[in-house]
Amino acid sequence: MATTQNIPDQDALRRMGKQVRERLAADPRVYKIETDKVELFAVGDFLTPEECQRLCLMVDETARPSSLHEIGYDSGFRTSYSGDLNPHNSVVKEISQRIDNLLGVKAIVGEAIQGQRYMEGQEFKPHNDWFYTSENYWKGERKRGGQRSWTTMVFLNEVDNGGETHFTELGIKIEPKTGVLLIWNNALPDGRPNESTIHAGTPVLKGTKYIITKWYRTRKWK
């Protein structure tokens, strides 16, 4: 017998998908990465080398062993260091607004910018950025802004070897390049989670990798 699954925030995910898709399509800075399975985009030189350098210092100040909802640092699943950047810092504030503005979404749905650093040997194994709504943590996240729709991520530096963002199902590996912004929709156009967005931060083999990430919820993030 056919069943109808209830997908939390599906309507909002569909609406936000459309809103941002149309905004990005009208922006000549935005480049669409070739794949028909995920809405995946890049912007070159989104941040200047000077901005990236300042952000790297801030990441160093705030980064602690990364935590995940389901599994601890010791599991080896996400061995990078990470932490939220100070949202009251004027540089962070301005960059945060610049990303909101690019996507054309209300600032209230954006999470705090998270900084992340990978030293040699560190990685983030393949995962999806959305919340698994059958897990216990969802009860909290549902009230903290609901499901994640779009992910934005900026590479703050270049890595000597390794540290690519690897979309494992798409077979697309993106090499860190200073100031490049990646954007993807974690949902399908109809608002269901897009399984093809599964991605990893591959192990850094030589050098250090710095990134910032900002996720967008479907409702006011708190």
Ligand SMILES: O=C(O)CCC(=O)C(=O)O
């Ligand atoms: O390090 C990367 O390239 C990916 C990071 C990531 O997937 C995340 O922070 O959710």
Ligand SMILES: [Fe+2]
């Ligand atoms: Fe991710």
